[in-house]
Amino acid sequence: MTLVALEGVGKRFASGTQALAGVELRIEAGEFLAILGPSGCGKSTLLRLIAGLAAPTEGVIRRAASRQVGFVFQDPTLLPWADALGNVRLPLRLAGVDRAEQEARAAAAMAAVGLAGFERAWPRELSGGMRMRVSIARAMVTRPSLLLMDEPFAALDELTRHRLNDDLLGLWAGSGGADGTTVVFVTHSVFESVYLASRVILMAARPGRVVAEMPVVLPGGVPGGAAAPRPAGFRTSADYAALCRQATEALERAMAP
Amino acid sequence: MKPQDAIAPGIVGLAVLGGWEGLVRHYAVPSYVLPGPVAIGQALVADWPLLAGSLLVTLRIALLALLLAVSLGGLLAVAFAQSRWVERAFFPYAVVLQVTPVVAIAPLILIWVDDVTVSLLICAWIVAFFPVLSNTVLGLNSADRNHLELFRLYGASRWQTLWLLRLPGALPYFLAGLRVAGGLALIGAVVAEFVAGAGGTGSGLAFRILEAGYQLKIPRMFAALALISAAGIAIFAVLGLVQHLLLRRWHESAMTPEG
Ligand SMILES: Nc1ncnc2c1ncn2[C@@H]1O[C@H](COP(=O)(O)OP(=O)(O)OP(=O)(O)O)[C@@H](O)[C@H]1O
Numbered sequence: 194m195t196l197v198a199l200e201g202v203g204k205r206f207a208s209g210t211q212a213l214a215g216v217e218l219r220i221e222a223g224e225f226l227a228i229l230g231p232s233g234c235g236k237s238t239l240l241r242l243i244a245g246l247a248a249p250t251e252g253v254i255r256r257a258a259s260r261q262v263g264f265v266f267q268d269p270t271l272l273p274w275a276d277a278l279g280n281v282r283l284p285l286r287l288a289g290v291d292r293a294e295q296e297a298r299a300a301a302a303m304a305a306v307g308l309a310g311f312e313r314a315w316p317r318e319l320s321g322g323m324r325m326r327v328s329i330a331r332a333m334v335t336r337p338s339l340l341l342m343d344e345p346f347a348a349l350d351e352l353t354r355h356r357l358n359d360d361l362l363g364l365w366a367g368s369g370g371a372d373g374t375t376v377v378f379v380t381h382s383v384f385e386s387v388y389l390a391s392r393v394i395l396m397a398a399r400p401g402r403v404v405a406e407m408p409v410v411l412p413g414g415v416p417g418g419a420a421a422p423r424p425a426g427f428r429t430s431a432d433y434a435a436l437c438r439q440a441t442e443a444l445e446r447a448m449a450p
Numbered sequence: 451m452k453p454q455d456a457i458a459p460g461i462v463g464l465a466v467l468g469g470w471e472g473l474v475r476h477y478a479v480p481s482y483v484l485p486g487p488v489a490i491g492q493a494l495v496a497d498w499p500l501l502a503g504s505l506l507v508t509l510r511i512a513l514l515a516l517l518l519a520v521s522l523g524g525l526l527a528v529a530f531a532q533s534r535w536v537e538r539a540f541f542p543y544a545v546v547l548q549v550t551p552v553v554a555i556a557p558l559i560l561i562w563v564d565d566v567t568v569s570l571l572i573c574a575w576i577v578a579f580f581p582v583l584s585n586t587v588l589g590l591n592s593a594d595r596n597h598l599e600l601f602r603l604y605g606a607s608r609w610q611t612l613w614l615l616r617l618p619g620a621l622p623y624f625l626a627g628l629r630v631a632g633g634l635a636l637i638g639a640v641v642a643e644f645v646a647g648a649g650g651t652g653s654g655l656a657f658r659i660l661e662a663g664y665q666l667k668i669p670r671m672f673a674a675l676a677l678i679s680a681a682g683i684a685i686f687a688v689l690g691l692v693q694h695l696l697l698r699r700w701h702e703s704a705m706t707p708e709g
């Protein structure tokens with residue numbers, strides 16, 4: 194089933210910047226889609242269009258009727274005056290869920306990202322990676338059918354990032370994988386996109402457009418989406434290196450004039 | 451502030467008072483020209499019942515005016531934040547009220563309003579409400595863009611956005627305005643009392659200063675002045691404490707360096 198379909202979508206800002214042009218994209222239910230591209234190519238703009246936070250200036254966006262969106266911004270955007278649990282239960286509170294259920298579901302979401310015991314901590318008392326996980330828990334707490342993530346791990350160190358990658362894949366698989374949450378993940382790391390996604394799309398700048406698309410197929414013909422979380426040692430395996438090389442070459446071909 | 455932080459200003463204060471007393475004695479300055487701290491202290495003790503009553507009168511006006519400034523300034527700010535149009539339409543008049551010197555309007559208000567207490571209150575309110583209003587408006591409009599989008603994404607109502615996002619975010623701004631307003635409410639009350647006191651009404655501290663001046667009881671004049679300063683400092687300190695208690699868990703302004 195197609196969750197969101199973009200047809201000939203373009204976005205021109207009032208300043209005259211053509212951020213996106215002629216984007217054709219279908220987001221299928223259950224996939225883990227990575228959007229890969231250089232800085233300034235319109236990835237954030239595209240994600241905001243998909244979320245419905247901005248309207249396209251050309252083309253149309255069709256959405257499946259019932260869809261609950263979760264959004265993880267490039268930085269954690271936690272409310273500094275609320276503790277971690279208060280931040281995580283915010284979407285439920287806004288939806289009018291009753292208090293006891295808010296707390297229970299928020300606590301469960303925090304446990305799922307490995308933050309059990311930090312419910313009463315204030316955002317400023319948490320490390321950058323923990324704040325990001327609170328932000329992810331907040332996006333997951335509504336059990337969204339579509340989870341949009343804008344370079345969520347860009348500011349983190351390599352090791353934390355690897356751990357959170359695995360956690361994210363675990364969450365995605367735990368949500369039912371191919372028939373649970375659909376993830377759209379923006380990144381400018383080839384390695385991250387290949388590690389996480391079942392499909393990678395490549396974007397180029399000026400104007401921002403989709404230039405190539407690459408399904409991630411793991412060795413033995415296993416589709417990327419079916420192998421989450423990745424097998425142990427995958428990150429250092431020759432297969433992973435080959436996939437990264439393949440994606441890098443595709444990216445270079447796409448960027449070539 | 452830690453207790454040892456009070457040592458340096460304490461030493462400076464004592465040195466100034468000591469030097470003052472020494473000079474007054476050395477040159478035998480008559481107390482109706484410049485009384486020394488000891489004479490002022492004696493006046494404070496001797497006239498305490500009188501001065502304390504006046505202090506209460508002035509403080510009552512200042513605190514009531516502050517209360518009005520907070521509630522009306524805050525409500526107006528929320529109304530302004532609801533619509534740019536309302537803000538654009540009314541904000542200039544708030545500015546007009548703010549830049550007009552209170553000494554200049556106080557006589558008019560005293561003429562128009564029969565009750566002296568009420569007119570003093572209005573004068574003090576005019577001076578005090580603007581910092582609350584302008585700071586709170588700024589705070590309400592300073593909500594983080596990403597936070598606003600987050601609320602939009604989750605379908606927050608206007609009311610939810612105000613209550614859960616804009617108001618808490620405006621709190622530090624509001625409290626900073628409140629701290630300024632506290633001092634201004636006292637100044638407004640005293641200035642209005644001066645204007646009113648010239649007509650022989652009222653019995654606040656400003657009236658005591660005028661009265662002592664006519665009677666050449668200069669030490670009492672200084673004692674009343676000292677009480678006004680002390681009241682101002684006390685208001686400032688109490689509001690600072692309120693600010694600290696409300697913000698210490700989350701706002702940068704209330705953090706110690708090592709957190
Ligand atoms: N609100 C805006 N008004 C005007 N121009 C904008 C606005 N937001 C983005 N742009 C422009 O649109 C283009 C794409 O921006 P966008 O933020 O989508 O890039 P990005 O791919 O997310 O970059 P990065 O990887 O650095 O986050 C840029 O040229 C940017 O200057």
Ligand SMILES: [Mg+2]
Pocket residue numbers: 236237238267343
């Ligand atoms: Mg971006």
